Amino acid sequence: MTKLSFNRRRFLGTAAVGAATLASPAYLRRAHAQDGGEVNIWTYNDFVPESFKAQFQDETGIKVNVRLVDDQGKQFNLLAAEAPKPTVDIVTVAGHRFLQFLDSELLAPLDTQRLSNWKNINPTFSESDWATINGEKWGAPILSGMEILAYNTELVSPEEVTSWDVLFSEEYAQQTAYIIQDMMSVLMLKMGYDGNMIAYLDDPEKAAAIVEEAKQFLIEKKPLVRKYYDGGAEVQQMFVNQDIALAHAWNGPIAKLINDGFPVDMTIPKEGSYGFVYTYNIANNAPNADNAYKFLDAILASPEIGAAMTKASGFISTYKDVAPHLSELEQKATTFTDEELAGMKFFRAEANELKYSLVDPAVEAIKAA
Structure with missing residues (x-):
């Protein structure tokens, strides 16, 4: 029986991910050539595991610049103030806040064809009714x-x-x-x-x-x-x-x-x-859109990364097959069966x-x- 992970605000604590390198996803192992450049991300504390960030930078040559946010409203105001030429490439929007960002044309539609690892997201999250607006996907579900x-x-x-x-x-x-x-x-x-x-x-x-x-x-x-x-x-x-x-x-x-x-x-x-889902979204007119897609595809590459995000942030992972990479207690605290998730609706x-x-x-x- 497949189990998945979920959480609201950080009550699990901030059990830091160990310094050990995450299992190298196939996407990164193929990235022998150094792409270079940078990707700018606005996200919550612990949403980008440090071990993943270090590995991504080392294997792609792309520098990851993370700016921490702590409120959806503040993030909206920051992005609106920079429009139509934002300095950020990836933002972190809760699914039930999409309309506010879309009405202000702050997000770009997500081209899932550029994400070979989109399939690693459990369909409960990626294919739910909240995830598609005007026939487009607007974010990659990561935590919930x-x-x-x-x-x-x-x-x-x-x-x-x-x-x-x-x-x-x-x-x-x-x-x-x-x-x-x-x-x-x-x-x-x-x-x-x-x-x-x-x-x-x-x-x-x-x-x-x-x-x-x-x-x-x-x-x-x-x-x-x-x-x-x-x-x-x-x-x-x-x-x-x-x-x-x-x-x-x-x-x-x-x-x-x-x-x-x-x-x-x-x-x-x-x-x-x-429930609700946090998603990674590409800003409209992102200055480093290609690098943003490389980052998204890499962070979706393996359940080990999903487990690391859950351990660090305390939220439930949206990735498939995360449970085997969590301890028994972590599984009990952050996972649900497919049967339980079947009736899940999203705000x-x-x-x-x-x-x-x-x-x-x-x-x-x-x-x-």
Whole structure:
């Protein structure tokens, strides 16, 4: 059974990749001639493994210049300020933020025919609906995070967590927790609706009825929940204190608990869930576009590189066959089966104005009920 990797913000810690050189991908082994030049990359901390960077520079002669970013909005503003002649070649955009960048013509369509290693990305990520806009690919998926169902393995069995229903069961009354706003999207998906609300852009009355249905469900189930929480540290502490046995959470905080040896595990129930994907994108009018494609093809070349990115960043790899290159504990903290990923949906932004105009008041009503 193939397993893959995923995470939101850096709760796994920054387990640095060892200094040992990554297994040399075939792409680099063919690059005997020194291409020279440079490639300029804006990305998050640890998204370019140091061992890969050193090897790529040594075997291609292309200098890799990395500028760290820590916010999608800041990156957008930087790129917009430089348009139409950016100094950067590769940026790192979350899939649900594509439209903002595309509307401002800041990204170039990705020519996947120039990426012989595109096939190494799991299709769950590379071929999902969010990945294609106007018939074009706009980024190479590299790392991801998702909403999951977490459970204390000493109190809850794997057989009990195949459905989100367990989170609202009488059996675990006052032993559950979730983030209301994030739970609303998952709950709408569980009910058979589009949690992104794109399907209801032309039918706001339907959208309102769906949010109302989800709101009433959570109000009805309110006596069963131990706490509505806001941050990762809270859910971690509740598990450690054994205040809860189950929680809806982002996988990052739970992965941290797993790596620390706490008896907790996570799954994506059969009804599915939502997540996001970080992608490497080529800037429109990139000054070193050819080198950018060489860099992308090289970093997609092997599961060892995907594993190194996961270990360094704490996010889940989108590459195929990463699990064998992770320790048993790292696999448990950052991987999901193909069956779990089958129901995975990705956040999209097209209907955000409609969605949150309805969801935000609903969240306040649930809290006040």
